[in-house]
Each structure stands twice: as structure tokens, then as C-alpha cells.
Amino acid sequence: xxxxxxxxxxxxxxxxxxxxTIVENDRPGKKELLKAIFPRTGNxxxxxxxxxxxxxxxxxxxxxxxxxxxxxxxxxIIAVDPSSPFSGGAILGDRxxxxxxxxxxGVFIRSMATRSHLGGLAKxxxxxxxxxxxxxxxxxxxxxxxxxxxxxxxxxxxxTTVVVMVPGLGDAVQIAKAGVLEIADVxxxxxxxxxxxxxxxxxxRAMLDMSTGDWKPDIFSTVARxxxxxxxxxxxxxxxxxxxxxKGLDQVKFKSNVRQELCTYLMDGIIELANSYPDFExxxxxxxxxxxxxxxxxxxxxxxxxxxxxxxxxxxxxxxxN
Amino acid sequence: xxxxxxxxxxxxxxxxxxxxTIVENDRPGKKELLKAIFPRTGNxxxxxxxxxxxxxxxxxxxxxxxxxxxxxxxxxIIAVDPSSPFSGGAILGDRxxxxxxxxxxGVFIRSMATRSHLGGLAKxxxxxxxxxxxxxxxxxxxxxxxxxxxxxxxxxxxxTTVVVMVPGLGDAVQIAKAGVLEIADVxxxxxxxxxxxxxxxxxxRAMLDMSTGDWKPDIFSTVARxxxxxxxxxxxxxxxxxxxxxKGLDQVKFKSNVRQELCTYLMDGIIELANSYPDFExxxxxxxxxxxxxxxxxxxxxxxxxxxxxxxxxxxxxxxxN
Numbered sequence: 001x002x003x004x005x006x007x008x009x010x011x012x013x014x015x016x017x018x019x020x021t022i023v024e025n026d027r028p029g030k031k032e033l034l035k036a037i038f039p040r041t042g043n044x045x046x047x048x049x050x051x052x053x054x055x056x057x058x059x060x061x062x063x064x065x066x067x068x069x070x071x072x073x074x075x076x077i078i079a080v081d082p083s084s085p086f087s088g089g090a091i092l093g094d095r096x097x098x099x100x101x102x103x104x105x106g107v108f109i110r111s112m113a114t115r116s117h118l119g120g121l122a123k124x125x126x127x128x129x130x131x132x133x134x135x136x137x138x139x140x141x142x143x144x145x146x147x148x149x150x151x152x153x154x155x156x157x158x159x160t161t162v163v164v165m166v167p168g169l170g171d172a173v174q175i176a177k178a179g180v181l182e183i184a185d186v187x188x189x190x191x192x193x194x195x196x197x198x199x200x201x202x203x204x205r206a207m208l209d210m211s212t213g214d215w216k217p218d219i220f221s222t223v224a225r226x227x228x229x230x231x232x233x234x235x236x237x238x239x240x241x242x243x244x245x246x247k248g249l250d251q252v253k254f255k256s257n258v259r260q261e262l263c264t265y266l267m268d269g270i271i272e273l274a275n276s277y278p279d280f281e282x283x284x285x286x287x288x289x290x291x292x293x294x295x296x297x298x299x300x301x302x303x304x305x306x307x308x309x310x311x312x313x314x315x316x317x318x319x320x321x322n
Numbered sequence: 323x324x325x326x327x328x329x330x331x332x333x334x335x336x337x338x339x340x341x342x343t344i345v346e347n348d349r350p351g352k353k354e355l356l357k358a359i360f361p362r363t364g365n366x367x368x369x370x371x372x373x374x375x376x377x378x379x380x381x382x383x384x385x386x387x388x389x390x391x392x393x394x395x396x397x398x399i400i401a402v403d404p405s406s407p408f409s410g411g412a413i414l415g416d417r418x419x420x421x422x423x424x425x426x427x428g429v430f431i432r433s434m435a436t437r438s439h440l441g442g443l444a445k446x447x448x449x450x451x452x453x454x455x456x457x458x459x460x461x462x463x464x465x466x467x468x469x470x471x472x473x474x475x476x477x478x479x480x481x482t483t484v485v486v487m488v489p490g491l492g493d494a495v496q497i498a499k500a501g502v503l504e505i506a507d508v509x510x511x512x513x514x515x516x517x518x519x520x521x522x523x524x525x526x527r528a529m530l531d532m533s534t535g536d537w538k539p540d541i542f543s544t545v546a547r548x549x550x551x552x553x554x555x556x557x558x559x560x561x562x563x564x565x566x567x568x569k570g571l572d573q574v575k576f577k578s579n580v581r582q583e584l585c586t587y588l589m590d591g592i593i594e595l596a597n598s599y600p601d602f603e604x605x606x607x608x609x610x611x612x613x614x615x616x617x618x619x620x621x622x623x624x625x626x627x628x629x630x631x632x633x634x635x636x637x638x639x640x641x642x643x644n
Contacts, residue, residue, distance in 0.1 A: 258606060290360065
């Protein structure tokens with residue numbers, strides 16, 4: 001373990017890969033590893049890239065990597081991909097495109113499945129971000145598909161979130177429904193050579209004009225496949241970075257991330273603890289038989305664990321009788 | 323509160339609406355309410371309807387409601403809608419379509435926002451399902467947009483999950499990426515009069531042929547707007563219900579739901595407890611300053627809470643030195 005930690009902190013790619021595997025698979029040494037590298041975290045610039053399937057996020061990320069490398073920056077990429085039991089890993093094919101960077105030591109790419117993660121996808125993603133960060137990557141890009149809560153949680157961690165849209169996947173109202181507007185710092189309208197691109201940009205602009213936030217997201221038209229508009233997009237990302245840094249929001253974000261991590265450990269801990277109690281299954285069965293409610297079951301468990309607190313039994317329940 | 327509970331258990335619509343508001347807004351009396359109605363739950367048939375934005379889920383749900391009502395069944399509907407701070411409630415416009423059932427006492431419709439829910443969307447949805455269930459609804463339909471973890475969690479609760487697809491929102495590989503294949507019990511290919519519908523059905527069928535599960539999902543072509551294919555779809559849903567019931571899977575599901583609820587109360591409880599400790603912010607700050615790691619912070623809190631267990635300090639960490 002010590003060799004892996006030292007290796008990855010010194011920029012050894014194989015050590016970093018091993019460390020990520022330990023974290024992803026919840027293998028022995030995980031806690032020791034995360035503890036050892038934690039003081040070295042908090043330096044990387046985190047970019048989240050999200051949007052609907054088919055928007056061309058992988059291609060766009062690919063081009064951004066190339067540009068960042070030209071600027072001398074080292075890059076870590078976490079591609080969060082839904083895994084389907086039907087298709088297995090096959091649909092990850094478009095990841096292969098990024099493998100042009102495979103021989104570049106300044107780029108480290110890792111794909112992660114969205115399902116079957118012990119401790120949750122968001123948690124594992126944070127841990128892997130810590131590893132890439134501690135390994136000295138200047139920029140870390142997290143690419144997610146979709147706009148579910150898991151993805152939103154992941155994107156929340158990022159300093160700058162790029163939402164990629166594409167004409168033809170539904171109009172702007174559909175996009176608003178998808179819930180991405182509130183998380184975007186920068187918009188990329190990709191495949192901008194397609195019909196409907198200008199309309200999409202206009203609709204987005206109209207929606208953004210209604211927003212009252214301090215930061216007004218910019219919209220960039222790109223054709224990632226042909227490397228069109230990427231430099232402008234990256235400039236837009238940097239502009240948001242300046243804003244974030246100028247306002248001290250990166251520190252605010254780091255603190256909120258740290259708080260979230262603490263809470264995740266508490267939640268994981270309490271569940272592990274509950275499951276280790278010999279009569280846990282009996283308790284579940286009592287609820288199943290409707291002898292007690294789920295809340296009463298939780299109260300009982302807290303009592304058995306010796307938790308010195310009575311918040312559960314003193315809610316505001318008596319405050320309002322109707 | 324007693325009046326609300328009695329009212330809703332006796333089928334009073336206004337009492338039910340009040341009860342839901344209490345649960346949604348985490349108002350005083352929530353615990354008492356949920357406790358009182360819990361023994362009356364577990365009777366409704368839960369149908370989940372999900373799929374990408376623009377697939378026509380609301381219209382399809384609307385037609386299913388009409389058909390269920392013709393069959394004499396009472397129906398509760400929970401429409402889970404992303405809320406955007408930009409658009410506010412405006413994008414909920416298509417919900418209005420369902421309001422043709424507004425004067426029908428046998429139908430109760432509630433829209434819920436996906437964000438800003440104390441205690442999480444999935445948790446609140448479960449609580450509202452309990453209320454509709456206890457109020458005697460025969461069938462409860464939960465309609466969700468998107469395929470994020472939150473939506474998947476909600477759909478997991480359902481006895482039968484209908485995934486609605488539509489031609490023109492990307493090919494089947496995109497659909498597989500969206501991660502819905504593994505949660506579908508029944509497929510509806512809606513807007514089946516559009517170009518590409520037959521191709522989508524074929525692609526779906528080809529994917530399903532690769533699956534090895536005990537239950538093979540059927541695919542139904544519908545044009546919800548014109549009320550085409552709805553009866554067949556509902557028959558397909560019932561067929562899955564027979565399967566679920568025959569295998570006793572509804573009981574298995576109820577038990578797993580109950581277990582999940584217990585775990586949610588434990589997690590909510592531990593976070594509330596942690597936040598109530600006077601030095602919680604100091605602890606967060608210590609982590610922020612990198613004096614301790616998030617895991618060490620959690621260990622410290624568990625100790626302060628008096629939790630009689632040492633799992634956190636005895637992981638498998640020493641098992642593998644490298």
C-alpha cells in the first residue's frame with residue numbers, strides 16, 4: 001500500500017491506476033489510502049460536463065483534453081457511464097475515441113459504471129477525484145450522462161459545469177424539464193451545424209434572460225467532431241473559473257464538498273452498523289408484518305446502538321393538533 | 323391531526339390533500355400521521371411510468387387513468403417533475419391535461435418537484451404513496467421524468483414499471499445508455515405513428531432477446547394522443563402483475579421497500595443528530611483545513627454520540643499491505 005501511495009503521489013501512472021481500482025472496488029487499504037492522500041487534495045480545477053445521451057459529450061471532452069494538453073496542463077477524466085446488464089461494456093465503445101491520449105502520461109482517463117457501486121456512485125466519484133487531484137492533475141473533468149440526482153450530485157462538486165445540448169433532441173422546454181438549466185455555468189450547443197441549432201441557442205438565451213443569478217451562463221456553439229468552437233468554449237470555462245476564484249467560491253465549494261463527504265461517511269456508517277446487529281432481520285420482519293412502523297424501527301435501533309440522544313422521540317409532532 | 327387522519331382514511335379528498343402537504347413540506351405532525359396510517363398500507367398496486375422527456379408519458383398516463391376508471395378502479399397519481407428556478411411552475415403545463423379528472427373523486431393527482439425536498443425526493447414519494455395507499459386507492463401510478471438514480475429508486479418501489487420510448491429521440495444504443503432497459507417490465511413505444519417506430523421496436527426486441535431474465539418484457543405500440551393501443555398496454559401491465567403476484571414478488575418487494583425505508587430513517591437520523599452537535603461546524607472546519615480526513619471526522623462523531631461499536635476503526639485496512 002505504501003508503495004502505491006508513494007508512486008501515485010510521485011506521478012506514477014500504474015500506481016494511480018491501482019489506487020483507483022482499490023477505491024472503486026472497495027478493496028482493503030481503501031481507508032488508509034484515502035487518508036494518506038487527503039492532505040494533498042484541493043488543488044485541481046474540476047470541470048463537470050453533462051447533457052443528454054447523444055449530445056456528443058465524449059467527443060467534446062476529447063477535444064478539450066487536446067487543447068488543455070497544448071496549454072501544458074495535465075488532465076484527469078472520469079467518464080461516468082450507465083452500465084446495462086444487457087449491453088455490458090459494449091456501449092462504452094465511444095470511450096475508445098479518447099484513447100488517442102492513451103500514450104500521453106499527462107492524461108489519465110477512467111470510465112465508471114453508474115450502477116452497482118458500493119457506497120454509491122457519487123461517493124466513489126469523489127474518492128477518485130481525490131486520487132487524481134493528489135496525483136497532481138491540473139484539471140479534472142467529470143463527464144456524466146443524464147441529469148438524475150446522482151449526476152447532479154456529482155456535478156455539484158465541480159467548479160464549473162458545462163451543459164452540452166444538441167438540436168433535435170427536443171425543444172427548449174424539454175431541456176428545461178430535464179432539469180439541467182439550474183446547474184449550468186456554461187452552455188455548449190454541440191453539433192451546431194445541424195438544423196435547429198440557431199433556434200435552440202435563441203430559446204436557451206431567452207430562458208437565461210429570465211434568470212436573476214449573479215453569474216449569467218454564456219452559450220457556445222460547437223461542432224466537436226470538426227474541432228469547431230472548442231477554443232472559445234474553453235475560454236468561456238476559464239472566464240467562469242476567474243469569476244469563481246474572484247468570489248472565493250472555490251473555497252466555499254471545497255468546504256461544502258468536505259461537509260458532504262463527512263455526511264456520507266456517517267450515513268454509510270450507520271447502515272453498516274445497523275446491518276451488523278444480530279436482530280436486524282427480525283426488526284425488518286416486524287415492520288414487514290406491520291407490528292411497528294419504519295420510524296419506530298429506526299428509533300429502536302438507535303437506542304440499541306447506545307446513541308445518547310432523543311431527537312427521534314421528541315419531534316415537533318405535538319406542536320400541531322388538528 | 324386526528325381529523326385529517328380519520329378523514330383521509332375514510333376517503334375524504336381534502337383531508338388526503340392536507341395530509342400530503344404535511345408530508346411534502348415536512349410539517350409538524352408528519353411522524354404521527356405516517357405512523358397512524360402505516361398499518362393500512364401495502365394494498366395498492368403500484369405502477370411506475372418512466373422514460374425520456376418528450377415521450378408523452380403524461381398523455382399516456384392520462385389515458386391509462388381513464389381506462390382504469392372505466393374498470394371501476396380508484397387511482398392515485400404522483401407526477402414527479404423537475405422544477406426549474408427559471409421556469410417555475412410554468413413547464414408543468416402538460417399536467418393540466420390530466421385535470422379532466424379533477425372532478426372525479428376516484429382520481430387523485432399530485433405533482434411533486436424533484437428538487438428542494440427535505441429528506442430526499444424518493445423518501446417523500448414513498449411517504450405520499452403510503453398516504454394514497456392508506457386512503458384506499460386501488461392503483462397508484464408514479465410518473466417520473468428521466469432515468470437518474472432518484473428516478474430509479476422511485477421506480478424500484480413499483481410492482482410494474484412501464485418504460486415509455488418514442489422514435490426520434492436517438493437510436494436503441496442511446497436508449498441502452500440511458501439505463502432504462504434493466505428497470506422495464508413493460509415497454510410502450512409511444513407516438514408509434516411516427517417514422518422510425520417499427521425500427522425502434524425491432525431494436526428493442528433484439529436487445530431484449532439478449533436478456534436472460536425470468537420475465538421477458540413485452541413491447542406495446544401506442545399513440546396515446548389518439549387513445550391507440552392503451553387497452554393492450556394495460557392488459558400487458560396486468561399480465562406482469564399476475565406474474566409478480568404468482569411468484570410472490572409483491573411481498574418480496576414490500577419487504578425490500580420496508581427495509582429501504584428503515585435505512586432512510588437511520589440515515590436521516592444520523593445526519594440530524596450530527597448537525598445538532600455544538601462542535602459540528604468546528605469539525606467540518608478541521609476537515610476543511612485538512613487537519614483530519616472526512617472519515618476521521620465521522621469516527622469522531624460516532625464516538626461522541628456514544629455509539630457502542632468499533633467497525634469504523636477496524637476495517638480491512640490492515641489486511642493488505644503493499
